[in-house]
Amino acid sequence: xxxxxxxxxxxxxxxxxxxxxxxxxxxxxxxxxxxxxxxxxxxxxxxxxxxxxxxxxxxxxxxxxxxxxxxxxxxxxxxxxxxxxxxxxxxxxxxxxxxxxxxxxxxxxxxxxxxxxxxxxxxxxxxxxxxxxxxxxxxxxxxxxxxxxxxxxxxxxxxxxxxxxxxxxxxxxxxxxxxxxxxxxxxxxxxxxxxxxxxxxxxxxxxxxxxxxxxxxxxxxxxxxxxxxxxxxxxxxxxxxxxxxxxxxxxxxxxxxxxxxxxxxxxxxxxxxxxxxxxxxxxxxxxxxxxxxxxxxxxxxxxxxxxxxxxxxxxxxxxxxxxxxxxxxxxxxxxxxxxxxxxxxxxxxxxxxxx
Amino acid sequence: xxxxxxxxxxxxxxxxxxxxxxxxxxxxxxxxxxxxxxxxxxxxxxxxxxxxxxxxxxxxxxxxxxxxxxxxxxxxxxxxxxxxxxxxxxxxxxxxxxxxxxxxxxxxxxxxxxxxxxxxxxxxxxxxxxxxxxxxxxxxxxxxxxxxxxxxxxxxxxxxxxxxxxxxxxxxxxxxxxxxxxxxxxxxxxxxxxxxxxxxxxxxxxxxxxxxxxxxxxxxxxxxxxxxxxxxxxxxxxxxxxxxxxxxxxxxxxxxxxxxxxxxxxxxxxxxxxxxxxxxxxxxxxxxxxxxxxxxxxxxxxxxxxxxxxxxxxxxxxxxxxxxxxxxxxxxxxxxxxxxxxxxxxxxxxxxxxxxxxxxxxxxxxxxxxxxxxxxxxxx
Numbered sequence: 001x002x003x004x005x006x007x008x009x010x011x012x013x014x015x016x017x018x019x020x021x022x023x024x025x026x027x028x029x030x031x032x033x034x035x036x037x038x039x040x041x042x043x044x045x046x047x048x049x050x051x052x053x054x055x056x057x058x059x060x061x062x063x064x065x066x067x068x069x070x071x072x073x074x075x076x077x078x079x080x081x082x083x084x085x086x087x088x089x090x091x092x093x094x095x096x097x098x099x100x101x102x103x104x105x106x107x108x109x110x111x112x113x114x115x116x117x118x119x120x121x122x123x124x125x126x127x128x129x130x131x132x133x134x135x136x137x138x139x140x141x142x143x144x145x146x147x148x149x150x151x152x153x154x155x156x157x158x159x160x161x162x163x164x165x166x167x168x169x170x171x172x173x174x175x176x177x178x179x180x181x182x183x184x185x186x187x188x189x190x191x192x193x194x195x196x197x198x199x200x201x202x203x204x205x206x207x208x209x210x211x212x213x214x215x216x217x218x219x220x221x222x223x224x225x226x227x228x229x230x231x232x233x234x235x236x237x238x239x240x241x242x243x244x245x246x247x248x249x250x251x252x253x254x255x256x257x258x259x260x261x262x263x264x265x266x267x268x269x270x271x272x273x274x275x276x277x278x279x280x281x282x283x284x285x286x287x288x289x290x291x292x293x294x295x296x297x298x299x300x301x302x303x304x305x306x307x308x309x310x311x312x313x314x315x316x317x318x319x320x321x322x323x324x325x326x327x328x329x330x331x332x333x334x335x336x337x338x339x340x341x342x343x344x345x346x347x348x349x350x351x352x353x354x355x
Numbered sequence: 356x357x358x359x360x361x362x363x364x365x366x367x368x369x370x371x372x373x374x375x376x377x378x379x380x381x382x383x384x385x386x387x388x389x390x391x392x393x394x395x396x397x398x399x400x401x402x403x404x405x406x407x408x409x410x411x412x413x414x415x416x417x418x419x420x421x422x423x424x425x426x427x428x429x430x431x432x433x434x435x436x437x438x439x440x441x442x443x444x445x446x447x448x449x450x451x452x453x454x455x456x457x458x459x460x461x462x463x464x465x466x467x468x469x470x471x472x473x474x475x476x477x478x479x480x481x482x483x484x485x486x487x488x489x490x491x492x493x494x495x496x497x498x499x500x501x502x503x504x505x506x507x508x509x510x511x512x513x514x515x516x517x518x519x520x521x522x523x524x525x526x527x528x529x530x531x532x533x534x535x536x537x538x539x540x541x542x543x544x545x546x547x548x549x550x551x552x553x554x555x556x557x558x559x560x561x562x563x564x565x566x567x568x569x570x571x572x573x574x575x576x577x578x579x580x581x582x583x584x585x586x587x588x589x590x591x592x593x594x595x596x597x598x599x600x601x602x603x604x605x606x607x608x609x610x611x612x613x614x615x616x617x618x619x620x621x622x623x624x625x626x627x628x629x630x631x632x633x634x635x636x637x638x639x640x641x642x643x644x645x646x647x648x649x650x651x652x653x654x655x656x657x658x659x660x661x662x663x664x665x666x667x668x669x670x671x672x673x674x675x676x677x678x679x680x681x682x683x684x685x686x687x688x689x690x691x692x693x694x695x696x697x698x699x700x701x702x703x704x705x706x707x708x709x710x711x712x713x714x715x716x717x718x719x720x721x722x723x724x725x726x727x728x729x730x731x732x733x734x735x
Binding site: 021023024025026027207264277279280282335336337338339340341 | 368398400401402463
């Protein structure tokens with residue numbers, strides 16, 4: 001580029017991040033826009049069928065006269081062991097939660113391991129033990145599995161895929177497309193714990209903290225809520241990758257409604273907030289592995305909050321916002337200053353800022 | 356969090372905003388120089404709390420935006436070389452060069468790593484003696500001391516496999532360039548608090564005097580920003596043009612002299628190209644003679660860089676306040692958040708994206724009401 005002699009403010013423009021990549025980049029797995037575009041433009045057209053088109057956390061299936069939910073997820077977290085858990089708990093709880101937020105009672109899981117040549121058996125044993133414990137806690141059985149080994153350098157020690165099947169409760173019809181204007185939005189506890197716990201031990205970014213992953217199976221807590229107020233619950237989701245912001249944007253889009261949140265009401269641990277300040281991240285985009293978001297009829301708010309807060313996994317539950325007929329398909333936050341800002345879905349991964 | 360929550364009190368903020376409403380009798384354009392301040396203004400909605408006539412102009416203080424294309428292309432070329440570990444602050448990975456970004460280099464097998472501190476990159480060099488470790492040292496005076504310290508440490512430890520790809524830029528020459536432009540529209544400046552924490556603010560009184568423009572050293576929290584704006588408006592209304600410090604808990608007049616001494620040893624002033632703007636004389640730092648051996652540009656002789664900017668949007672006009680986003684002919688047509696033509700349409704902080712997002716669902720009246728409850732809310 002040739003520069004003119006004098007500074008040229010008239011033609012000054014900022015460089016724009018790329019949105020259309022010809023190859024896979026990390027952002028395609030970041031739970032943001034890039035990943036959604038893969039689904040929308042590649043997977044959906046290729047596999048199209050009514051069950052897939054719902055794009056819920058789990059597919060809802062009619063089979064042999066019964067209603068089932070089915071879900072799958074792969075786990076590639078690094079490091080494999082982190083404060084508050086390991087890839088083992090994640091692999092069980094993640095799939096259990098995807099079934100639970102679809103309104104199903106999780107029953108059976110599969111577990112596939114892709115192991116790297118040279119991976120220590122003791123580590124694998126620790127992971128498997130964690131999975132067994134997590135499955136027992138969640139009340140699910142791991143009933144089938146597979147093992148593959150790849151050459152050294154072709155995997156990060158251990159990748160796990162789990163798939164799960166659950167039984168849909170009769171009369172419960174939650175879905176990301178069912179949020180309605182007037183619904184209250186509840187979250188079951190503090191946000192950003194898992195993502196910041198991982199960040200605190202990730203190579204190159206290590207910092208000392210007390211932050212622990214919130215990794216937990218939510219099916220027990222959700223079952224209590226559904227039993228008491230199932231008809232009042234319109235949509236549920238566990239805000240994992242991409243954080244609460246992605247989940248709320250996705251539900252706003254699927255239901256064709258606007259979502260308004262009151263930013264100061266978001267439950268965030270002080271240590272998570274501090275770590276986010278340090279790295280220039282926003283906790284609303286940071287991953288959770290043991291939280292659920294509920295879109296509920298306003299008259300049921302008190303009852304549901306009481307049930308959540310009585311449960312060990314929901315003691316910090318809070319009402320964070322409302323569904324509106326305005327600004328459809330958009331998430332708008334009211335800031336502590338009393339002003340409004342749009343919170344868009346992320347393009348890819350959230351990156352620590354320079355300043 | 357101590358020292359943060361105290362400066363995010365919504366009620367005090369409302370009172371300070373009311374005070375600005377009471378003082379302001381005329382329209383004023385105030386530029387916040389630093390990208391961190393822009394981020395905070397948009398994130399907290401500070402601009403919506405101001406009187407309609409007070410317009411915040413987002414300055415060229417985003418290191419990601421102003422790092423020259425040629426240097427990004429050099430970074431991509433170096434990062435793609437075998438045997439190189441290329442380290443960077445996170446958000447530089449997404450900045451596009453002529454062909455792709457660092458994410459793509461990583462995807463193609465390059466060893467690109469995000470580090471939080473350049474000293475972590477020095478440690479990587481110690482741990483990987485058979486690799487060349489390069490740190491992408493960009494930014495303003497704020498990031499410079501840590502970058503300077505990295506080469507200082509590398510030299511002291513005799514490391515032969517660490518180098519710095521440097522593109523440091525300096526705030527005062529950029530402010531002077533903005534003020535001396537023939538169509539200048541800026542009435543006052545909020546000086547970047549963290550730059551001043553390093554450099555002090557002794558460089559600014561001659562500029563304020565020469566161009567008769569008030570300047571207020573300002574922090575980053577909502578109350579800091581409102582206080583900076585308030586003081587700037589008070590000066591403007593009184594016809595004064597002084598340099599004031601509204602960030603006293605962090606900034607001293609003389610700055611951090613230890614850091615300045617290190618900077619003077621490691622760097623020397625040079626002409627620097629700013630992406631999309633051009634060369635501003637004496638507006639940057641490069642490694643001094645004594646540290647030239649750690650200059651990645653010297654170590655990796657990258658030839659054959661052919662940079663090409665696409666003919667982009669009018670983000671520059673938007674950023675310096677010459678036009679509103681909707682006055683750009685591409686706005687909402689060729690240029691949307693889904694297919695942005697400029698950074699202002701890309702990020703949540705971007706003026707165009709904010710305009711697009713709000714303008715799409717709110718009428719002007721609703722927009723005013725959607726703000727703080729104060730009059731004259733805007734959607735900057």
